[in-house]
Amino acid sequence: MKKVILSGFFAISSLGMFAQANTKNLPATAKDFIQQNFSSNTIQEVEENANWKIWEDxxxxxxxxxxxxxDFDENGNIIEMESQNDTIIPLSALPANITSYLQENYPNIQVVGWEKQKKEQEVELADGIELEFDAEGNFRKID
Incomplete structure (x- = not known):
């Protein structure tokens, strides 16, 4: 019985060792962004999408x-943040113009998603509202 318990313990412990993400290929810019904005969280997984043709960025x-x-581009610049369980994305992770707009117009709202495209940026709020901004972070419209 002791062997079964010890075997189970070692199996679970080894899973924890292998579950840690390999950040070796992640650019320093991306690592710095994560450290600055999500320092209280650990990286669970890093997937390098070198062969994706659908989302080239x-x-x-x-x-x-x-x-x-x-999601980061090849240089480690952030291009998308998405909460899978309505976890709040800190305003510090957003561009300054967007942060200023949100603080002024939605002071008590929580952000659960952000995406940067070539000519626009979109912010998803916890209440389901989506806001559209231009590439510089100037408000355009509610989507």
Whole structure:
């Protein structure tokens, strides 16, 4: 019986060791962004999407322990943040113009998603409202 219990313990312990993400190929810019904005979370998984043809901009997909998924381009610049379980995305992770707009117009709202495209940026709020901004972060419209 002791052998079964010890075997189970070692099996579970070894899973924890292998579950840690390999961040070796993740650019320093991406690592810095995660450290600055999500330092209380651990990186669960890093997927390098070198062969994806559908989303050419998304080079790295990072999953954090709080359920937030981050997508980075090949240089490590953030291009998308998405909460899988309505975890709040900190305003510090958003561009300054968008943060200012949200603080002024939605002071008590929570952000659960953000995406940057070539000519626009979109912010998803916890109440389901989607806001559209231009590439510089100037408000355009409610989507």
């Amino acid at each position: 998304e080079k790295y997909e990072v999953k954090l322990s709080n359920g937030v998924e981050l």
